[in-house]
């Protein structure tokens with residue numbers, strides 16, 4: 001099914017006050033930019049849901065295993081055992097019914113040990129020294145409108161690495177991302193993707209006093225279905241120059257301003273997504289939990305007949 005034509009985006013002015021929270025995270029900023037109404041329902045009006053899927057449980061388990069791998073006495077075996085136990089425990093509480101889901105949940109489980117083995121042979125990760133994993137950030141955001149807000153985040157891993165030639169040492173901050181085969185080429189051109197790691201860099205430098213010129217940023221992709229002859233781990237450097245970081249800060253500041261305008265848009269274009277499973281070639285669909293409910297007026301009509 002083709003993506004439907006761009007749908008109208010009605011706006012509503014609401015006299016709410018629950019927006020005034022102590023902190024904001026990148027995922028909340030991203031949620032707001034996807035659909036302001038969904039953000040309002042979940043984060044302000046309390047209709048939040050605990051997102052659960054086997055893919056999310058898998059991502060959490062693999063992330064947690066990475067923490068073990070890069071801890072002072074971490075090994076591939078310890079990381080694998082930790083991630084498998086965590087994933088198995090989570091799967092035991094999920095009721096998977098779709099045959100494709102059951103097959104996929106098992107298949108990706110089998111891929112877990114390879115991530116940790118590949119981290120050790122990845123050319124980009126060879127010779128790194130881990131400084132921290134899961135570094136917590138909770139720092140004030142400078143605002144000119146009097147809002148007192150902090151930025152909250154967790155940096156998956158901070159490590160140091162020698163530059164080619166070994167003359168200089170550079171600090172890297174990186175975020176692990178599980179994915180299927182990799183990322184499309186243009187994904188790093190999307191500010192709503194790169195802002196995460198760029199904001200982490202900005203607040204990391206604030207926290208530690210590190211010279212921004214000496215701090216690089218990367219996403220570390222963990223591929224569930226790497227292409228033939230590819231390893232499962234790929235380090236994608238994100239250009240962390242001052243312009244890019246400023247752009248990410250502007251994106252964050254504008255989003256916070258919009259969150260406090262008391263005027264929110266329903267983005268019907270974000271109600272549904274669909275994709276083709278590369279292995280089974282089956283079309284899969286997902287939809288927003290508020291689609292067609294009284295909490296999102298007009299959404300049912302917007303999608304009627306699609």
Ligand code: SF4
Pocket residue numbers: 035036037038041266267268269270271272288289290291292296299
């Ligand atoms: S149903 Fe669509 S418009 Fe409504 S909250 Fe969800 S994504 Fe937004």
